[in-house]
Amino acid sequence: MRVLGFMTGTSLDAVDMAILETDGVAIAAFGPAGERKLTDGARDLLLDATQAALHWERGAPRPLIFQDAERAVAEEHFAAADAFLSEHDLAWDDIELIGMHGQTVLHERPAEGRLGRTVQLGDGALLAQLTGRPVAFDFRSDDVAAGGEGAPIAPAYHLARLRASEVAAPAAVLNLGGVANITHWRGGEDVVAFDTGPANGMLDLLMQSRGAGRYDPDGKYASVGQVDETVLLSLLAHTYFESPPPKSLDRYDFSLEPLEPLKLEDAAATLVAFTAESLRLGLERAGPEPTVVIACGGGRHNPVLMQAIRERVSAPLEPAEALGWRGDSIEAEAIAYLAARCAKGLPITFPSTTGVSQPMTGGRIVEP
Secondary structure, eight states, rough: OOOEEEETTOOOEEEEEEEEOOSSEEEEEEEEEEEEEHHHHHHHHHHHHHHHTOOOOOTOOOHHHHHHHHHHHHHHHHHHHHHHHTTTOOGGGOOOOOEEEEEEEEEEEEEBBOOOEEEOOHHHHHHHHHHHEEEEESSSSHHHHHHOOOOOHHHHHHHHHHTTTTSSEEEEEESSSSSEEEEESSSOOEEEEEEEEEEHHHHHHHHHTSSSSSSGGGTTGHHHHOOHHHHHHHTTTTGGGGGGGGGGOOSSOSSSSGGGSSSSHHHHHHHHHHHHHHHHHHHHHHSSSOOOEEEGGGGGGOOOHHHHHHHOSOOOEEEEGGGTTTTTHHHHHHHHHHHHHHTTTTBBOOOOHEEEEBBBBBOOEEEE
């Protein structure tokens, strides 16, 4: 099938798009990929929806803003892809299936016998109506309802890419998004995946809280700051790091409060070290040292973060492009791949990637 995949990350920056030709097992061909920045109105609405989600108590009705946000996400996706397809001389009829991840506004891992909660906003039915194509969406809910973490969900695709690129096991794929997660492939079907700690999300929140912009471009502030080892140790004392994988995070699971006494540059440098050190600890838990760690996601553009990881992780760290991968499009490609697996009834999450008791299919498909 020719599948168009969408991903919108927690940075609330853009709609990422990628086309794959796949049967949900093999990748036959890569179509074009691209992005379109979110409009200011949509970003502001999603920020408000995220705040509503953070204060949404279990058992209470869904916040009313969710409905408006879901519609806005669908409309943003349609506008982005309509221009994208035209740019590449494609029409909607050329697409057989759409995969939409939706905008994550809440993620709570299961704890003490309580199921987790995860919310990805996006009106799949409206997107199907606008595009005239079937839409696969809501990829995490079945896993969470079955007691799984619901995240990460890209490992099935990461494994397909590693095999297609003939990378030798053991190898790891690192996604540096709002949260950092790894897929550690130990050979054959032996894969473990989990969130290792923060990545861009916490650093973005720091910059925004200090009125210094939406993010730290090229590590400008972190590059001239000093790591506060006392604060770093306090951040690493979080109980999350004691838990065995698989496990998952929300970008708001760690507080900025320990960083408040630090000037901005030192706080940024300390957060970069926090990401790198938590990744080192995660890789140690994951098993044999990988032959290579392949970095995807926006964080690989931050040279200060990449250098910090290289200093703390003994395995070679390579940007996705070193293998011919499209590092900014891996997540959108993964959603296209999962949409195809959804259509074929194939599992998308596994005991070693989300902690669910057995391999799980997931996602819903809505027809136009």
